[in-house]
Ligand code: C2E
Ligand code: MG
């Protein structure tokens with residue numbers, strides 16, 4: 291309906307010399323589904339009505355406003371003198387939209403927005419094209435942050451297309467069993483014996499292996515990460531069981547937990563379900579958490595971490611030194627391992643400050659009764675220096691890359 295109207299307008303305007311350009315803006319409240327979940331659909335609808343009234347107050351009577359997809363608005367702005375007018379108008383719309391809502395009279399609700407704009411005739415020549423490009427501009431806005439307006443950019447289109455493809459592919463990855471785990475062991479620096487391994491997620495499809503940094507952010511954005519990590523708990527637990535049954539020398543396996551899973555209200559149940567079913571000892575299971583995961587909510591984190599600790603699981607701080615390191619939490623939270631971030635290990639031979647940082651982290655972990663694990667050890671010289679500094683364990687390509695399951699099994703058999 292809206293598309294027909296747009297195409298009709300564009301066609302007619304071809305015969306008049308008045309309109310110079312028009313714009314399509316897609317406006318998207320951030321996390322609106324959360325509002326519906328927490329406040330109910332009725333309140334959600336009230337807010338949507340208020341939003342559309344706010345938009346109507348700004349646009350001209352001949353412009354078109356429509357709901358678009360579940361929670362977006364599409365605004366078609368006609369007869370713009372200059373392309374920049376579109377930005378000006380959409381900025382004004384965002385300014386009023388982001389003022390607080392009070393649907394039930396009481397508590398103020400703050401909502402942020404993203405908006406993407408495509409222009410006729412600069413970006414597109416017909417409605418479908420305008421929509422595609424406004425969506426691409428919306429992605430651009432999301433990258434810039436909340437309450438920003440994105441424009442369509444050619445160079446952006448290609449990367450946006452790839453992202454859409456990635457996202458669509460990821461939606462099916464679980465059902466198609468395309469996720470696999472690789473296992474990267476870590477070793478005692480003095481004896482060289484294997485002390486544990488880290489399970490690292492890979493996405494395998496059509497013979498291509500995609501590394502986690504390329505797709506985990508999408509799993510996090512879409513909320514799918516919790517489902518995937520839940521699968522990882524079960525997968526690792528069942529593998530530990532199989533390896534034990536085969537009489538291999540099983541070592542503790544670490545899994546990385548994202549902030550979303552860590553904050554998920556079902557996490558305790560999920561862990562218990564995965565591990566209980568396989569009857570494995572909790573000390574064969576370790577959780578790796580980066581600082582940003584717990585720094586925002588120390589009270590909740592403290593409770594959950596203490597609970598996991600009491601259950602007998604191991605706990606590691608991952609990428610230590612790169613987050614918002616506040617040393618006070620170290621004394622309060624029951625971690626067993628400090629993983630020294632790869633960036634310090636990488637620089638410590640050339641840069642004395644990095645070396646001092648590594649030295650200090652190792653010292654700190656000893657004083658706090660934690661084991662230090664150096665990440666990303668690639669060279670013999672790094673190993674030697676870490677040994678000299680008293681580091682406990684090392685992980686890195688020098689001793690082993692992340693291994694496919696069958697190769698890791700062989701390592702456990704030796
Ligand atoms: P991380 O947890 O710090 O994992 C260590 C990363 O360093 C791994 O990259 C590993 O392959 C890489 N690495 C290990 N040794 C070396 C080395 O000597 N040199 C170099 N250059 N790299 C080394 P990977 O597998 O690409 O994983 C990257 C990150 O993705 C992980 O960092 C972790 O934050 C995240 N990740 C992986 N699996 C999961 C998962 O299941 N859940 C979550 N939330 N994050 C995961
Ligand atoms: Mg890790």
Ligand code: MG
Pocket residue numbers: 608609629631665
């Ligand atoms: Mg790490």
